[in-house]
Amino acid sequence: xxxxxxxxxxxxxxxxxxxxxxxxxxxxxxxxxxxxxxxxxxxxxxxxxxxxxxxxxxxxxxxxxxxxxxxxxxxxxxxxxxxxxxxxxxxxxxxxxxxxxxxxxxxxxxxxxxxxxxxxxxxxxxxxxxxxxxxxxxxxxxxxxxxxxxxxxxxxxxxxxxxxxxxxxxxxxxxxxxxxxxxxxxxxxxxxxxxxxxxxxxxxxxxxxxxxxxxxxxxxxxxxxxxxxxxxxxxxxxxxxxxxxxxxxxxxxxxxxxxxxxxxxxxxxxxxxxxxxxxxx
Amino acid sequence: xxxxxxxxxxxxxxxxxxxxxxxxxxxxxxxxxxxxxxxxxxxxxxxxxxxxxxxxxxxxxxxxxxxxxxxxxxxxxxxxxxxxxxxxxxxxxxxxxxxxxxxxxxxxxxxxxxxxxxxxxxxxxxxxxxxxxxxxxxxxxxxxxxxxxxxxxxxxxxxxxxxxxxxxxxxxxxxxxxxxxxxxxxxxxxxxxxxxxxxxxxxxxxxxxxxxxxxxxxxxxxxxxxxxxxxxxxxxxxxxxxxxxxxxxxxxxxxxxxxxxxxxxxxxxxxxxxxxxxxxxxxxxxxxxxxxxxxxxxxxxxxxxxxxxxx
Numbered sequence: 311x312x313x314x315x316x317x318x319x320x321x322x323x324x325x326x327x328x329x330x331x332x333x334x335x336x337x338x339x340x341x342x343x344x345x346x347x348x349x350x351x352x353x354x355x356x357x358x359x360x361x362x363x364x365x366x367x368x369x370x371x372x373x374x375x376x377x378x379x380x381x382x383x384x385x386x387x388x389x390x391x392x393x394x395x396x397x398x399x400x401x402x403x404x405x406x407x408x409x410x411x412x413x414x415x416x417x418x419x420x421x422x423x424x425x426x427x428x429x430x431x432x433x434x435x436x437x438x439x440x441x442x443x444x445x446x447x448x449x450x451x452x453x454x455x456x457x458x459x460x461x462x463x464x465x466x467x468x469x470x471x472x473x474x475x476x477x478x479x480x481x482x483x484x485x486x487x488x489x490x491x492x493x494x495x496x497x498x499x500x501x502x503x504x505x506x507x508x509x510x511x512x513x514x515x516x517x518x519x520x521x522x523x524x525x526x527x528x529x530x531x532x533x534x535x536x537x538x539x540x541x542x543x544x545x546x547x548x549x550x551x552x553x554x555x556x557x558x559x560x561x562x563x564x565x566x567x568x569x570x571x572x573x574x575x576x577x578x579x580x581x582x583x584x585x586x587x588x589x590x591x
Numbered sequence: 592x593x594x595x596x597x598x599x600x601x602x603x604x605x606x607x608x609x610x611x612x613x614x615x616x617x618x619x620x621x622x623x624x625x626x627x628x629x630x631x632x633x634x635x636x637x638x639x640x641x642x643x644x645x646x647x648x649x650x651x652x653x654x655x656x657x658x659x660x661x662x663x664x665x666x667x668x669x670x671x672x673x674x675x676x677x678x679x680x681x682x683x684x685x686x687x688x689x690x691x692x693x694x695x696x697x698x699x700x701x702x703x704x705x706x707x708x709x710x711x712x713x714x715x716x717x718x719x720x721x722x723x724x725x726x727x728x729x730x731x732x733x734x735x736x737x738x739x740x741x742x743x744x745x746x747x748x749x750x751x752x753x754x755x756x757x758x759x760x761x762x763x764x765x766x767x768x769x770x771x772x773x774x775x776x777x778x779x780x781x782x783x784x785x786x787x788x789x790x791x792x793x794x795x796x797x798x799x800x801x802x803x804x805x806x807x808x809x810x811x812x813x814x815x816x817x818x819x820x821x822x823x824x825x826x827x828x829x830x831x832x833x834x835x836x837x838x839x840x841x842x843x844x845x846x847x848x849x850x851x852x853x854x855x856x857x858x859x860x861x862x863x864x865x866x867x868x869x870x871x872x873x874x875x876x877x878x879x880x881x882x883x884x885x886x887x888x889x890x891x892x893x894x895x896x897x898x899x900x901x902x
Contacts, residue, residue, distance in 0.1 A: 416688060417686055417688065425658075425687050427682070429678050429681075431647075435648045435651020439651065443655070443658060469647060470648050473642060473643070473645065
């Protein structure tokens with residue numbers, strides 16, 4: 311339960327981690343990672359009731375699934391900064407023999423990861439399955455998931471949305487990273503989602519919307535609001551408006567940093583905008 | 592000889608499991624009757640999950656259910672259990688190494704009149720290529736029931752393949768069913784016949800015809816295609832010096848393909864493969880289709896004659 315000032319310091323350090331990890335091997339996805347830094351920081355340092363001594367089954371603890379696995383840098387940084395594994399391991403990201411694969415996986419036994427994701431559209435189904443098991447186990451804790459907005463173009467997502475409301479899966483809070491951009495450009499140019507909120511409502515979900523998804527206090531507030539809405543017969547979705555590349559001025563307002571690493575000079579500028587707070591890995 | 596469908600072996604095995612182990616869950620994609628899952632559903636309404644016609648979602652939900660100790664069994668036709676959802680299985684189940692049992696009925700041409708859209712002949716190949724995946728194709732009701740019960744004990748993903756038609760129930764419920772261990776069902780000296788699924792019975796029929804030709808057959812019932820029981824195969828081949836494989840599946844990627852790899856690596860031996868040769872199926876009765884696509888005792892006899900001539 312860190313205060314907002316502390317959480318902002320963590321978020322700044324996480325942004326540095328993301329930039330340095332992606333730069334170090336000239337590959338990875340900084341844009342979406344930076345855009346979700348505040349969400350991850352709020353979730354792991356404030357919202358989740360979780361056990362850093364990782365256990366796959368996660369009995370009696372809140373469980374989080376990252377469905378848009380390509381934003382692994384922010385996930386890894388936050389897991390390490392929480393204490394799931396050593397911060398120094400972040401330097402192995404995307405390198406040979408690393409547990410920090412390009413996309414998150416259970417395959418290498420990295421603490422904190424419960425499912426492999428990367429091929430999009432699969433995480434919501436998994437989260438629903440996990441939520442069902444929690445109910446069967448009379449486990450009162452919650453399941454959280456995060457999805458890219460572009461990812462919603464995958465059909466499986468809509469199968470899962472339909473299933474969750476039809477079966478009253480009400481112990482799940484699924485957040486959509488609504489930055490309105492994907493690799494090839496603006497979502498509205500690639501394949502429009504239309505009125506997302508109305509679509510989710512018509513699929514039987516309770517829908518919250520937060521327009522300042524890069525403000526930690528707002529993220530915490532909306533997640534707490536969502537928590538209060540659980541166990542009432544309906545699944546809960548949060549449309550979280552974020553800015554891809556948030557925190558680095560030249561990465562914001564464009565889709566171009568979705569999957570491109572900064573060069574040496576760009577890294578220097580980006581890090582100057584995000585001064586070290588907790589110590590680099 | 593009692594005639595029974597293998598899918599009922601699955602259904603009855605699942606029901607028995609449901610009584611013994613409260614962690615067993617079952618999911619079905621709108622084919623509960625076809626998969627014979629109604630008894631489990633009626634006995635365990637809280638542990639049965641109807642997901643509708645949404646197989647991709649079913650695979651993902653099953654993967655998630657394992658987190659917290661449940662053992663989900665998914666049920667739908669073999670085609671919709673594999674090719675339709677290959678990426679979901681690959682990423683959420685196989686790569687994630689989740690304890691999901693993918694149970695697939697109506698495999699092969701014996702699905703019959705529905706035709707090629709539903710007659711998957713590539714599933715063994717697809718599933719055996721996935722790391723972590725066990726692939727099992729039992730031959731009759733009893734063996735399917737035993738396999739269903741056995742896979743619950745194995746920790747990790749399993750693909751269990753069975754069929755639609757009623758076929759002779761010739762194995763015993765007392766047989767020693769062990770994942771990865773083939774079962775010798777006939778001793779002979781002239782040829783080794785390695786068969787899986789419905790073609791095991793056809794091999795037994797073939798061996799009787801071969802006996803009239805003074806050819807004696809070693810028959811191996813190889814219910815587990817992955818991991819393959821190399822020992823039982825090699826020991827037999829050392830004696831017979833030639834092999835025929837038989838399966839209701841595409842030759843490319845099937846049991847014959849696995850055996851061919853083994854022989855090439857360890858004990859080069861003449862091999863003939865009975866299976867579907869790079870073509871789709873079609874509508875017809877199961878027996879008509881087995882005949883037309885060369886998947887019966889007659890085809891096995893011809894393959895044996897050919898392979899013996901190559902010794």
